[in-house]
Amino acid sequence: MTAQFQNSLVDIDALPQIENLEFIPIDRNYLKVSLISRILIITIGAIAPVLFIHFNEEISYDALPIIGGAYVVLMTTSITLLRMGFKKKKYALREKDIIYTKGLIWSVRTAIPFNRIQHAEIKQGPLERKFNLSSLKVFTAGGQSSDLMIPGLPSEKAQQLKDFVLGKTAEDGE
Numbered sequence: 001m002t003a004q005f006q007n008s009l010v011d012i013d014a015l016p017q018i019e020n021l022e023f024i025p026i027d028r029n030y031l032k033v034s035l036i037s038r039i040l041i042i043t044i045g046a047i048a049p050v051l052f053i054h055f056n057e058e059i060s061y062d063a064l065p066i067i068g069g070a071y072v073v074l075m076t077t078s079i080t081l082l083r084m085g086f087k088k089k090k091y092a093l094r095e096k097d098i099i100y101t102k103g104l105i106w107s108v109r110t111a112i113p114f115n116r117i118q119h120a121e122i123k124q125g126p127l128e129r130k131f132n133l134s135s136l137k138v139f140t141a142g143g144q145s146s147d148l149m150i151p152g153l154p155s156e157k158a159q160q161l162k163d164f165v166l167g168k169t170a171e172d173g174e
Contacts, residue, residue, distance in 0.1 A: 018109070023090035023101060029131040030152025031086045036127055044093055046071045091150050098138065098165060100150050112148050114168035116140045122158050123149075134158035138165060 022146045051069050053059050053087045085104035101109040134155045137146035153161065 012022055020098070021094070021099070023092045023099075026085075026089045026091070026150070027131075027133060027153030030089075030128075030133055031083065033127045033131055033133060033152070034082055034086065035079060038082055039075070042075050043070070043080060044066075089152065091170045093161075093164070097160075098148065098150075100148055110148050112138055112140060112166065114171075117165060117169045120162045120165050121146075122155075122162055124155065136161050136165075 013096055044048055046067065046116070047091070049062065053061060055068075081104060083101070088104055088107070089100075089102045097111045097113045099111040101107070101111065118139050118141050120136060120138045122174040123134070123137055128134060132155050133151075135149055136153055137159045138148040143150045148160075150161070
């Protein structure tokens, strides 16, 4: 006797409400790291046109105030958006998955079930190292890049999360 195919409806109202989760904000020092990085990138980007004007005799120095004004507007806007977006970066751990949420204008919420995780790694750049921060990168099958990255974690917490995630992955694989 063959089994009958069934594909029952799921009661959407019975699903867990993600809004009730307590998300953990990333470390406040990561805002400093982000601000320093952004200022360096924009400043280096502003130096190129100034050098171009300086070494090109056909262009007048009259363009410098325009470049300066653009630099101030770009820096102010960038820092404001960075500070506002920082508040949206949070993560949560549940029994079966890890969730990260970010985004100011376009909100992104990524949930990775532990049974899909292939490996995890910790990343730390020079500025993060100065503030004792790390990023946790989580990879699932089939991808070259990470499927989830949680920045701005204290280094010890990043290692704890990595060990926890990989422990859950091992449990689910048994």
